[in-house]
Amino acid sequence: MLLFMFVFVVALNRCCINGENIEYEYDRVIKLAGQPINKNISQFSGYITVNESHGRALFYWFFPAQSQPINNPLLLWLNGGPGCSSIGYGAAVELGPLRVGKNGANLEFNPHSWNKEANLLFVESPIGVGFSYTNTSSDFALIDDEFVAEDTYNFLVNWLNKFPHFKNHDFFISGESYAGHYVPQLAELIYDRNNNRNKYPYINLKGFIVGNPETNDYFDYKGLLEYAWSHSVISDQDYDNAVKSCDFMIENWSTACVNAMTIVFNRYKEIDIYDIYAPSCRLNITSSFTYDMATEIYDFSNTKAQTSRMWGRMKVGPGGYDPCYSKYAEAYFNKIEVQKALHVTSGRVKWTVCNDSVFRTYNYTVFSVLPIYKKLIKGGLKIWMYSGDADGRVPVIGTRYCVEAMGLTIKKPWTSWFYNNQVAGRVVEYQGLTLVTIRGAGHLVPLNKPNEALALIHAYLSNHPLSTRR
Template identity: 30%
Template sequence: MMESKSKMRISLIILVLIVQVHMLPFSQSKSIVKHLPGFLGDLPFTLETGYVGVGKEEKVELFYYFVESQRNPHQDPLLLYLTGGPGTSAILPLFYQIGPLNFEYTNATRSDVKLEVNPYSWTKTANIIFIDLPVGTGFSYAKRWESSKKNSDSLVVTHAYEFIRKWLMDHPTFLNNPLYITGISYMGLIIPRVVSNIYDGIERGVRPELKIKGFLIVNPHTDKFIDFNSRTEFAYRAGLIEDELYEPAKEHCGGKYIYVDPNNTLCLDSLRPIKECLDRINVVYILDPLCNRQDPKQTCRESIYSYSNIWANMKSVRQALNIREGTVNQFQVSNANISSLFGRPDTIYYSHDIFSSLAYYKKLVTKNCHALIINGDHDMTFPYMGTKQWINSLKLGVQSPWKPWFIRTQVAGYEKTYSEAKFSLKYATIKGAGHSVAIYKPEESMVIVETWLASHNSSTS
């Protein structure tokens, strides 16, 4: 009898050890970061970093930064933020745009990168998860080579949905926070599908039930024809091309300036001088000079991104962020093998297989869902002209007509609100902003988001 009990104890101990070994990677997949190289003293906010395994057999490990709201983290909205590109690291929005810290340029050198508090961080009133997505972006990695090759827009949708479900299961205290899927640029093709998947999951009874309230997209890429085609009309309205160039193109091309029929020589001929006028325009912000990032003598907004490459490749930074050794040898703020350019074919690493997200907007119109779409009015990447066109195609009712919105009595931009049953969509422009609006107009970016979130949530300070 004693021998039987002894064997049972040994079996139980072995079982516990096996369970602990299997749980170990998951239990060690997140950590609180209290200090960051380049910032003096303790971080004045709660920062967590970690990994979430997704995909078949969790062969893909997605790295994230989670910043708790600096107001009321257990009641304030939870935002999952998807960075554009695709292939641009979450470090970009976290340290250049909407996060609680910024790279400080005035007193920094390329060998001594400094961080400072961002007074216009969205995390003042919201919890935000910044994620390196898709795999191959930032510090996210695949456990097997084939998992890093087989990537696409459609797979990003699947991974984003799986990520937020698993993250919330591991962070149950945030399960009841209002959830918003947010992001910028190329993620305009991705986000509506992720949100639609969440609503579909709720209707199927998938647990845990996500408290989805809506989505927010800055300068969204929504439809590959509408967005790129609208650049010509935008350039005309912005005074970059004259009537004598625009009118013949409009007539001969019939308003279709891309994917032109090669037999339509009149259209092609009329587009050549327009192309010459726009070739040296900085599309992300038409008032800035065109930047050559490879020229060490040139200083421009885009060249400052090199700070993040230097900082994120420092051993002390990787240790502070708890990056798994041997997973990403060389950090790059943007993965050129993944990123999208107009007319660029797919690569062996990535398939840009979503042409438009408009069908999913039409699905979401039937849900209890709130959307905020923001355009910088000096962005020619995905101009406001195209955004207005696809919004109009939804044929929503107008709840509030076009009007200015203000900061301290000054016009900050313009807004218009649409609604259909329980669905609402606010469209807002930010005056004088380019593609990444928070870089050009940080306060305006923060205020419009705070105001919109507050209008749909009852969080108290």
């Protein structure tokens, strides 16, 4: 009886202080396996229900800012795929304060973490990705961009109810790859519902920033083809054949186009399409994730909607970095002690960095998000796009086409920006949007160029411009 009373009092104290609900303390992560012992890292993880009747819940991992979290903005990060985990990539490989070490044996402190600049929130979305789940199997047949935006919106509303002290913080959304769809569509949903405060809670959305983002199918695939040719991945004959055979404006490619683009993608089999100058991972680690990028990208069938948008498994590794990070992440997050520490439901879960089933069954319904950009630019949101210029999958050429198609007025022309007295990339500022390139980075910019990526997010959040002088 005394033990029961002690536990009850402790729980009561943990839940409520001066009448304030601090339910989030139940999600505090005390320590993870292999975590650096000399670093005090505040972190929380767990589930947020997004649809109670269907039993849908999204998994999150949250790191308050390293200093003055009460004064810093809240930054949500989303990965793409569709089907790839923001825990496995964004948090544990790219920009979180704890990165998975070699072979998944431990965690290493990341001195370039973006929680130096913001309170950093990662969510695994949609359901079926990572630890996120649904109790209604028919939900998986419904997943498309609108479904993802609605669930992520509900996640955010309910997360802010659990962490109410962040409700009034400036809020920004970030992400990369197919999150080029997720991010602006979530921003639009928040923007629209903020205009109906009688029905929806207000979220203090200020803007969004996306990296190597899929934006418009026509420009993205036109850019992909031109990039492959201009960077000596394909021959003149391959390029001419694809140009003659393909009309990227239509949803369903002709058989001739499918055959031509199959040749283009096949040329990437020997190198990493996501970082064309980087070594590929040759490590053979047993993984629960069984398909590879080659199988996904090069196995075309009859319809473009089911085949040509296949993103495959993002395996990027720059010179000076181990290209096998995604394999290490799978090894680490499948440890039972790690899952327990992260408050994963139902004991052990087979975790994969990307979910093949989500990828294969995703319903692609949005050809272009450029109309959303135009709308939100008029709405006054702060919008940046950035692009690692060594990415062959969502190349900078296509992103430039997308931006130019909006016909925005140039405020500051295309110029170099610098980090450590070296050219870090180029920057051009339009009326309502800024485009930044990162020299030598692939698809995962914060992994490839961590210093430059940290300088980028600092400039974006702080309103201090990137240095355009040595």
